[in-house]
Amino acid sequence: MKRTRTLRTAAVAAALGVLSLSACSAAETGKSQDAAGGEKTVKLTVPSWVGAQANTAVASYILEEELGYKVKTQQMGEVLAWDALSKGDIDAIMEDWGHPKEEKQYVEDRKTVVKGGDLGVEGHIGWFVPKYFADKHPDVTDWKNLDKYAKEFATAESGGKGELLEGSPDYVTNDDAIIKNLGLNLKTNYAGSEAAQITAIQKYVKAKKPFLTYWWTPQWLNAQVDLVEVKLPEYKEGCDADPKKIACAYPNTPLQKFLNADFAKNGGEAAEFLKNFKWTTEQQNEVAQMIAGEKMSPEAAAEKWVKANEATWKQWLPKK
Numbered sequence: 001m002k003r004t005r006t007l008r009t010a011a012v013a014a015a016l017g018v019l020s021l022s023a024c025s026a027a028e029t030g031k032s033q034d035a036a037g038g039e040k041t042v043k044l045t046v047p048s049w050v051g052a053q054a055n056t057a058v059a060s061y062i063l064e065e066e067l068g069y070k071v072k073t074q075q076m077g078e079v080l081a082w083d084a085l086s087k088g089d090i091d092a093i094m095e096d097w098g099h100p101k102e103e104k105q106y107v108e109d110r111k112t113v114v115k116g117g118d119l120g121v122e123g124h125i126g127w128f129v130p131k132y133f134a135d136k137h138p139d140v141t142d143w144k145n146l147d148k149y150a151k152e153f154a155t156a157e158s159g160g161k162g163e164l165l166e167g168s169p170d171y172v173t174n175d176d177a178i179i180k181n182l183g184l185n186l187k188t189n190y191a192g193s194e195a196a197q198i199t200a201i202q203k204y205v206k207a208k209k210p211f212l213t214y215w216w217t218p219q220w221l222n223a224q225v226d227l228v229e230v231k232l233p234e235y236k237e238g239c240d241a242d243p244k245k246i247a248c249a250y251p252n253t254p255l256q257k258f259l260n261a262d263f264a265k266n267g268g269e270a271a272e273f274l275k276n277f278k279w280t281t282e283q284q285n286e287v288a289q290m291i292a293g294e295k296m297s298p299e300a301a302a303e304k305w306v307k308a309n310e311a312t313w314k315q316w317l318p319k320k
Contacts, residue, residue, distance in 0.1 A: 040069045042270045043090045045081040048168060049194050051218055054287035055094040055119065057298035059277055061306055062313055067269050077170040082258075086112040091263040092274050096256045097123050099172070107258070114264045116257030120278035121218060125173075125250040127164065128215040131226040132208055143182060143232050150185040152210045161187040165213040167197040174246040175214055178232065181247035186212070198292075201225060218281040220288040269318040276316040283312070 042063055046056050060071040076084065082102040084090045093116075106113040129140055139145040150162030157163065164175055164186050179186045191197040197213070198221055204211040205225055215227060232249035233239075239248035257274065264271050283305075290301035306313060 040067075040268075040270070041072060042069050042092075042267075042274075043072045043074070045084065045090045045093055046073045046075040047078065047081070047093075047095060048075060048170065050220060050288045050292045051121075051284050052095040053291060053298055054284050054301070055277070057291070057302035058279075058287060058305060058313070059094060059274065061299065061302035062316070063270060063273065065306075066317065067273060069270055078172065082106060082113070085258060085260050086110060088112075088260050088262060091260050091267060091270070092116060093258045094274070094277070095119055095121070096258055097125075097172070098253050098256075112261050113258050114261050116259040116264070116275050118278060119255040119257055121255045121281045121284055123216060123218065123253045123255050125214065125216045125253075127175075127230040127232065128213055128227040129230060130205060130211065131228050133210045134228040141228055141230050143184070143230055146212070146230065147185045149210065149212075153186070153212045155189065157189045158187045161185050162212060164188045165197060165200060165211060166190040167194045167214065168192065171214075173214060174240060174243070174250065177244060177246040178248075181245060182233070188214075218285050218288075220285050220292050223285070223289065224293070272318040273316055276318075278316070279312065283309070 044056050044060065046053055056073060060073065063069040063071050074084075074090065078096075078099065079102065081090065081093055082099060085093055086106045103113075107115065127143075134141055137149065140149055146162065153162035153164075154160060155163045162185055164179065166173065166175065166188050167190070169190050169192070173188075175188050178184075179188070191200050201211070201213060201221070202225070212230070213227075233247055235249040235251045240246045240251075257277070259267075259271060259274065264275075267274075287301050287305050290296045290304065291298050294301075296304070
């Protein structure tokens with residue numbers, strides 16, 4: 001995510017049933033996934049954050065149970081997923097938080113990837129502090145006052161500066177540039193994964209300690225932990241054009257789907273279904289909460305949601 005945007009633990013990856021990909025990609029063969037006499041297979045990437053895992057779990061369940069496809073999934077980083085999508089090693093990315101460089105390279109220039117439409121979920125990234133700290137220190141919600149609280153945010157890993165807690169190094173963030181360009185006495189510290197970041201946040205909250213973290217919406221934990229966003233300089237079109245000069249907030253991002261161009265053209269009902277897949281933030285969070293909060297397997301969470309929301313997903317099915 002630009003994320004940019006989740007439980008990224010080995011346990012979750014295992015629960016998702018990560019499978020190896022076919023050595024022969026759609027792009028290499030030029031054949032439709034629905035080719036006569038061939039196995040109907042769809043290959044999806046599984047991003048490391050749980051909201052995106054919810055998308056893949058529900059899409060996989062419906063593709064298999066309603067449309068008769070076999071779904072193969074693989075967890076991979078965001079930029080690697082774009083490369084795999086271009087090559088045809090995967091057929092679709094169900095949730096992208098904005099990768100303009102890859103869009104230009106693969107969608108505009110090479111034309112090996114095409115847009116798959118809105119996911120229906122709007123994402124937002126920002127810096128957040130716990131509400132219990134903001135209630136005591138209301139001025140902390142203005143970036144200009146962050147240095148005032150740098151010592152309270154400091155940890156053993158932040159070298160005397162205030163810590164800005166990050167998630168996975170795989171996420172695309174502007175934070176180092178923002179800190180440098182705003183002249184803040186802060187240092188980014190990567191927890192290593194969404195799961196580790198969530199664990200750190202929960203530990204801080206339990207102890208009622210102050211912390212500053214890179215965070216996003218939608219995210220299932222927001223229903224359990226009350227966070228308040230710090231106001232960074234207002235986002236304006238183009239303020240993030242030069243990665244080294246960024247000194248503004250993150251934009252609100254309507255999350256997008258992308259499909260391999262060959263699959264989009266020849267993928268039959270599967271491609272049409274994935275283009276039609278569109279749900280709300282609340283619906284995504286419902287499935288994500290089952291997976292991360294209730295510790296259900298992604299498959300079980302998807303099945304439960306699908307059985308309770310037929311009126312929604314029936315609209316995604318190809319028209320007969």
